[in-house]
Amino acid sequence: MSFGFVALYGRPNVGKSTLVNALVGEKVAITSGVAQTTRSAIRAVVNREDDQLVLVDTPGVHKPVTLLGERLNDVARRQLGEVDAVCFVVDADAGLGRGDEMLAAWLPASTPAVCVLNKTDLCDPGRIAAQVEASTRLHEFAAWVPVSAVSGDGVGLLLDELFALLPAGESMFPAEMTTDQSDRHLVSELVREQLLHRTREEVPHSIAVLVEEIEGLDTDDDVVRIEATVYVERESQKGIVIGKGGAMLKEVGTHAREQIEALFGRRVHLALRVKVSPSWQRRADALSRLGY
Ligand SMILES: Nc1nc2c(ncn2[C@@H]2O[C@H](COP(=O)(O)OP(=O)(O)OP(=O)(O)O)[C@@H](O)[C@H]2O)c(=O)[nH]1
Ligand SMILES: [Mg+2]
Missing domain, CATH: 3.30.300.20 (K homology (KH) domain)
Incomplete structure (x- = not known):
């Protein structure tokens, strides 16, 4: 019996919310091509036999220009300290940049982090391998999982990986609950x-x-x-x-x-x-x- 929280953390637009919906198999978070679509920590529940995984979608961390922007970054960073594992989501097609580097520096050393390379439907395997290589310089990741939140490729493998990282514990949410939003x-x-x-x-x-x-x-x-x-x-x-x-x-x-x-x-x-x-x-x- 295992239970735990896993935060999805990354730059705006890398596909965190699309991925949460794919992992849950239901639309719990809105998505769009506009940066800073997500404005709060959104919890989504996935059950598997006796185990329960609570995904926490967070706002994309960016260089803030408004008070709202500062608060969105704070929401995301606060979650890092409150979860059992982190999905560090990057855009495999756009590639890793300065932004990802800055975000990776905030990953707590004591919490396992999986590097999720999203949008693999847009790029070839060589490009994905190059991004995995680049990511090893940012943090000591527990695993690397290439996925496409849109096609669903790799999403099952990512779920296996996340369930395996959960500590022992009892479920906190009723089995029929998929999100904590009002x-x-x-x-x-x-x-x-x-x-x-x-x-x-x-x-x-x-x-x-x-x-x-x-x-x-x-x-x-x-x-x-x-x-x-x-x-x-x-x-x-x-x-x-x-x-x-x-x-x-x-x-x-x-x-x-x-x-x-x-x-x-x-x-x-x-x-x-x-x-x-x-x-x-x-x-x-x-x-x-x-x-x-
Ligand atoms: N081709 C492709 N597009 C994707 C994929 N995942 C997400 N997208 C697109 O990327 C854009 C951003 O997706 P979101 O899920 O809203 O991104 P986010 O990381 O949650 O963004 P913020 O909430 O702003 O931080 C949308 O237009 C999605 O349709 C993918 O696997 N492949
Ligand atoms: Mg989002």
């Missing part, structure tokens, strides 16, 4: 994901979503009614998020609603509105109100 958090993330996929440049970073109300989930009403506010930092961004004649917000709402309906197994009415919270990424009061 309904409110899951819903706000699904809305934010749709916005990340449809906005560019600085806009995705300026977006935060707060669910104000979820009504009817605990009753046998026909429809679950959800009200959420999309926060942006400037008036011009509000226009972008709403779109021409409200087209953008409508499209975001439709796609997010479909996913929320699948999540709850219920019909959903989703009402979205957009508000400006000036420079919220740089203000401590705004960050705590938005849950960061």
